[in-house]
Amino acid sequence: MKDLVNKITENHCQTPGGLLPCLHDIQAQVGYIPSKTYESIAHAFSLSVAEVHGVVSFYHDFRTTPAPPRAVQICCAEACQAVGSRDLESAVGHVLGVEFGEVHASQAYRLERVYCLGNCACGPSIRIGDDVHGRVDSARLSELVSEATNR
Amino acid sequence: MSVCVYISGDTTAVAVGAERVAQRFEVEATRADLSYALIRNGSRGAFGLEPLLEVDSARGRVGFGAVTPDDIPELIRCLKEGVFEHPKCLGLVAEIPWLSNQTRVTFKRCGEGAPADLENYQRLGGYLGLKNALALSPQAIVDEIKASGLRGRGGAAFPAGIKWQTVLDTDSDQKYIVCNADEGDSGTFADRLLMEGDPYQLIEGMTIAGLAVGATQGYIYLRSEYPRAQAMLERAIDAAYDAGLLGRNVLESGSSFDLEVRMGAGSYICGEETALLNSLEGKRGVVRAKPPLPAIEGLFGQPTVVNNVLTLASVTSILADGGADYAHYGVNRSKGTIPLQLAGNVKNGGLIEVPFGASLRTVIDEWAGGTRSGRPVRAAQIGGPLGAYLSNAQLDVTVDYEALAVAGGMLGHGGIVVFDDTVNMAKQAHFAMDFCAKESCGKCTPCRIGAVRGREVLERVCESGATEDDLILLMDLCDTMEQASLCAMGGLTPLPVKSAVNNFPEDFDVAPENSEVAV
Numbered sequence: 001m002k003d004l005v006n007k008i009t010e011n012h013c014q015t016p017g018g019l020l021p022c023l024h025d026i027q028a029q030v031g032y033i034p035s036k037t038y039e040s041i042a043h044a045f046s047l048s049v050a051e052v053h054g055v056v057s058f059y060h061d062f063r064t065t066p067a068p069p070r071a072v073q074i075c076c077a078e079a080c081q082a083v084g085s086r087d088l089e090s091a092v093g094h095v096l097g098v099e100f101g102e103v104h105a106s107q108a109y110r111l112e113r114v115y116c117l118g119n120c121a122c123g124p125s126i127r128i129g130d131d132v133h134g135r136v137d138s139a140r141l142s143e144l145v146s147e148a149t150n151r
Numbered sequence: 152m153s154v155c156v157y158i159s160g161d162t163t164a165v166a167v168g169a170e171r172v173a174q175r176f177e178v179e180a181t182r183a184d185l186s187y188a189l190i191r192n193g194s195r196g197a198f199g200l201e202p203l204l205e206v207d208s209a210r211g212r213v214g215f216g217a218v219t220p221d222d223i224p225e226l227i228r229c230l231k232e233g234v235f236e237h238p239k240c241l242g243l244v245a246e247i248p249w250l251s252n253q254t255r256v257t258f259k260r261c262g263e264g265a266p267a268d269l270e271n272y273q274r275l276g277g278y279l280g281l282k283n284a285l286a287l288s289p290q291a292i293v294d295e296i297k298a299s300g301l302r303g304r305g306g307a308a309f310p311a312g313i314k315w316q317t318v319l320d321t322d323s324d325q326k327y328i329v330c331n332a333d334e335g336d337s338g339t340f341a342d343r344l345l346m347e348g349d350p351y352q353l354i355e356g357m358t359i360a361g362l363a364v365g366a367t368q369g370y371i372y373l374r375s376e377y378p379r380a381q382a383m384l385e386r387a388i389d390a391a392y393d394a395g396l397l398g399r400n401v402l403e404s405g406s407s408f409d410l411e412v413r414m415g416a417g418s419y420i421c422g423e424e425t426a427l428l429n430s431l432e433g434k435r436g437v438v439r440a441k442p443p444l445p446a447i448e449g450l451f452g453q454p455t456v457v458n459n460v461l462t463l464a465s466v467t468s469i470l471a472d473g474g475a476d477y478a479h480y481g482v483n484r485s486k487g488t489i490p491l492q493l494a495g496n497v498k499n500g501g502l503i504e505v506p507f508g509a510s511l512r513t514v515i516d517e518w519a520g521g522t523r524s525g526r527p528v529r530a531a532q533i534g535g536p537l538g539a540y541l542s543n544a545q546l547d548v549t550v551d552y553e554a555l556a557v558a559g560g561m562l563g564h565g566g567i568v569v570f571d572d573t574v575n576m577a578k579q580a581h582f583a584m585d586f587c588a589k590e591s592c593g594k595c596t597p598c599r600i601g602a603v604r605g606r607e608v609l610e611r612v613c614e615s616g617a618t619e620d621d622l623i624l625l626m627d628l629c630d631t632m633e634q635a636s637l638c639a640m641g642g643l644t645p646l647p648v649k650s651a652v653n654n655f656p657e658d659f660d661v662a663p664e665n666s667e668v669a670v
Contacts, residue, residue, distance in 0.1 A: 021414070055433065061415075080495075082574070114376065114417075115335070115590075116339075120500070122167050122198055127376075130378045131165070
């Protein structure tokens with residue numbers, strides 16, 4: 001893994017503003033951004049370890065612990081609230097058997113809140129991996145998640 | 152004879168089943184031995200009709216919607232026989248009133264063909280603006296933008312021509328064009344629709360901006376929630392490079408323009424232009440103090456145009472048809488057309504592009520067709536999470552930047568989120584503070600601390616009713632945030648909160664047992 005991170009870092013460290021693309025790449029290939037790699041990233045970008053930590057911790061997308069690559073995201077923003085996402089949000093723990101911010105016992109996915117998927121005319125919206133689904137109620141949520149995880 | 156069929160590959164179309172319709176179409180068409188070409192086009196934004204299936208005919212494009220996979224076998228039988236009689240047939244797409252009553256300037260090509268098909272873009276008038284721009288001096292391009300009256304479509308509505316003039320007038324060896332495609336506001340999806348449906352328009356607009364101000368490098372800062380837009384933009388950028396429309400010596404003019412997509416990482420505040428610039432530089436997305444303006448010291452300290460997707464896309468029509476032609480649309484100081492996004496609890500959701508000056512009530516009652524739930528409209532939040540909640544009685548306002556400001560709201564990016572009478576406005580106010588507390592970059596105290604305190608007050612209000620002290624404290628916090636925050640996040644979060652309290656006082660009634668004057 002150390003070699004992989006070094007290789008990715010090398011690809012980006014000369015790019016202007018290359019730290020975010022670098023972190024995206026590390027997460028895509030390693031699954032998360034291990035804190036033990038901060039030092040080599042910092043060295044390559046001529047930053048302090050604190051600065052790298054600062055960037056990683058600022059953005060919601062970056063994870064510092066291993067997690068299943070697939071996320072199930074429930075949109076909790078206003079347009080979805082207007083069509084019942086608050087009900088979906090409170091039912092989700094019961095429906096899927098996992099709480100927000102946690103990994104499902106099957107290790108198949110992690111559950112997250114998201115604020116807007118840009119599908120605001122057809123909410124409530126959810127996203128599984130890269131697929132957005134519209135007009136989702138709790139029955140449909142459970143159906144979609146089991147479809148996706150059994151595939 | 153082969154039939155040409157279009158099914159949208161747009162995020163929302165797919166979210167309501169377009170992928171399943173397309174798959175079923177291919178299976179059934181093969182089975183029925185129908186000779187066909189299937190094109191995955193962008194969406195026209197009439198999401199009530201999606202999945203919309205379109206077919207080329209001698210009379211023009213015929214539409215069927217909303218199509219389900221089970222409609223496909225019968226539909227294919229119709230296509231084989233060459234008759235378009237089907238319960239889902241909508242007639243000619245160009246004559247569907249919801250579409251034909253719009254004034255499509257920026258979205259005129261969206262839905263016409265495969266979004267990444269460069270030839271199709273050029274056949275439909277694409278790259279005419281760039282060709283015209285190449286014959287003009289930088290100052291003449293900027294003058295054309297000024298003449299159009301175009302204002303920033305991202306929300307702040309700053310005159311685009313003046314911003315460009317500042318960058319043009321600032322001496323530097325390196326200047327940048329940055330497209331703000333961090334469309335994080337709930338209720339808005341116009342940028343996404345355009346990037347997924349007509350990506351070359353943005354690329355062309357940015358190239359024109361580069362020529363106008365002397366910038367040779369552009370970045371599209373795109374939110375990570377938009378993977379389809381990313382894929383589409385990257386395909387289109389590659390094709391534009393191959394065709395000599397990007398890179399060194401654009402169309403053999405001697406001018407260079409390079410363009411790259413950079414992904415955000417799930418931070419709402421990065422839609423604020425200075426936070427966006429920090430993020431592009433690989434830093435925490437923390438807001439910068441202004442001045443210096445980004446037009447003078449922007450990306451990597453260099454003069455930078457930061458414009459929204461729709462602003463940059465509009466530039467292509469302005470250069471193709473002239474600034475005066477664009478300014479012919481609209482009212483007062485709001486010139487041109489505005490893509491409005493009908494979202495939330497609406498019957499006919501989607502995007503409509505209309506000239507400024509439309510009535511908000513007409514937009515909600517007639518275009519959106521009222522609520523999806525069938526219940527009365529109680530509130531509409533205009534302009535995203537930082538926009539005001541207007542009550543039903545306040546909807547007789549025209550869609551115009553200044554008119555909405557007078558009505559106590561803001562147009563923002565043109566998102567309209569409708570709520571029916573089941574909404575609890577104290578909960579909406581709580582959400583506004585909660586969202587600000589979660590997404591604040593933390594640089595300035597009024598936003599970082601004010602939002603947390605505001606959330607605490609509203610938590611109490613939601614749980615046990617308001618006291619007079621709660622409301623006094625809340626308004627005081629709002630005033631502080633409004634007046635002392637560094638950017639629009641802290642400065643405008645009070646707008647939804649105060650408008651909820653002021654326009655829906657019945658949801659914040661001070662309970663008798665909470666009132667000090669009660670005996």
